[in-house]
Amino acid sequence: xxxxxxxxxxxxxxxxxxxxxxxxxxxxxxxxxxxxxxxxxxxxxxxxxxxxxxxxxxxxxxxxxxxxxxxxxxxxxxxxxxxxxxxxxxxxxxxxxxxxxxxxxxxxxxxxxxxxxxxxxxxxxxxxxxxxxxxxxxxxxxxxxxxxxxxxxxxxxxxxxxxxxxxxxxxxxxxxxxxxxxxxxxxxxxxxxxxxxxxxxxxxxxxxxxxxxxxxxxxxxxxxxxxxxxxxxxxxxxxxxxxxxxxxxxxxxxxxxxxxxxxxxxxxxx
Amino acid sequence: xxxxxxxxxxxxxxxxxxxxxxxxxxxxxxxxxxxxxxxxxxxxxxxxxxxxxxxxxxxxxxx
Numbered sequence: 001x002x003x004x005x006x007x008x009x010x011x012x013x014x015x016x017x018x019x020x021x022x023x024x025x026x027x028x029x030x031x032x033x034x035x036x037x038x039x040x041x042x043x044x045x046x047x048x049x050x051x052x053x054x055x056x057x058x059x060x061x062x063x064x065x066x067x068x069x070x071x072x073x074x075x076x077x078x079x080x081x082x083x084x085x086x087x088x089x090x091x092x093x094x095x096x097x098x099x100x101x102x103x104x105x106x107x108x109x110x111x112x113x114x115x116x117x118x119x120x121x122x123x124x125x126x127x128x129x130x131x132x133x134x135x136x137x138x139x140x141x142x143x144x145x146x147x148x149x150x151x152x153x154x155x156x157x158x159x160x161x162x163x164x165x166x167x168x169x170x171x172x173x174x175x176x177x178x179x180x181x182x183x184x185x186x187x188x189x190x191x192x193x194x195x196x197x198x199x200x201x202x203x204x205x206x207x208x209x210x211x212x213x214x215x216x217x218x219x220x221x222x223x224x225x226x227x228x229x230x231x232x233x234x235x236x237x238x239x240x241x242x243x244x245x246x247x248x249x250x251x252x253x254x255x256x257x258x259x260x261x262x263x264x265x266x267x268x269x270x
Numbered sequence: 271x272x273x274x275x276x277x278x279x280x281x282x283x284x285x286x287x288x289x290x291x292x293x294x295x296x297x298x299x300x301x302x303x304x305x306x307x308x309x310x311x312x313x314x315x316x317x318x319x320x321x322x323x324x325x326x327x328x329x330x331x332x333x
Contacts, residue, residue, distance in 0.1 A: 077322060
């Protein structure tokens with residue numbers, strides 16, 4: 001009997017889709033704020049498939065070092081299999097952000113792009129990030145601003161909520177309050193904490209694929225979606241697309257979809 | 271890049287010397303030693319498997 005050709009895994013879809021069109025452009029924004037210097041040691045915390053690590057490698061240079069850490073081994077495996085970028089070597093690590101397997105003062109920079117909102121124990125994870133920073137080191141945590149700043153996602157979230165009974169996408173935008181973010185990072189012992197707002201419009205090339213692939217990618221991050229099988233996810237995507245179609249049309253960009261995203265970057269010093 | 275291969279030649283146990291040099295136990299931050307395809311804490315004795323070249327440093331209760 002012929003075996004069906006296996007499709008891409010959720011982690012591969014995440015890399016080929018959300019990373020390519022959304023997280024890679026945003027990694028450049030984060031790195032502009034981080035201003036890495038040659039030779040610096042960098043921890044990419046909640047690295048996923050490692051886009052921040054790969055974009056950081058040329059800045060840290062061949063004398064630098066990058067550690068990419070995540071709790072999800074499927075995501076790490078996809079990142080490790082990609083061609084290594086120029087510059088610093090990347091080491092891959094499966095670890096809990098609240099119990100990092102690194103000694104005190106091990107790195108100069110901690111970069112965390114869209115990860116903090118998923119950590120079950122945020123104060124513990126922030127304390128660990130602070131602990132592994134060398135004196136004078138810096139940590140940057142990028143988090144989406146609130147769902148109210150993202151009308152396209154708010155429409156998707158509402159459509160998902162009607163189907164699943166839970167607005168699963170809201171978890172992605174749950175840490176949009178800059179004051180709450182500042183006091184959380186401040187409370188973990190960082191100095192000179194500031195929150196920098198940034199905006200960027202991202203473009204996905206196919207509007208038709210957007211909902212299906214966005215939801216499939218998000219199964220890596222959101223338990224409510226991860227519990228669906230492929231057929232359930234396809235059904236959900238069809239229903240959500242039908243329901244939110246009018247809202248999505250407002251963001252049409254040729255055959256694609258373009259929408260602005262707003263981020264707060266919390267910056268703290270050791 | 272220099273790499274250590276554990277005795278027995280298990281390809282999944284390959285880990286770079288640079289990474290081994292900086293890793294510590296996530297619980298007590300003790301030093302680790304390589305035993306076959308596994309990192310073992312010299313302090314508390316907890317062990318962490320290396321799977322497909324990626325150390326799994328999750329504490330056992332959470333795995």
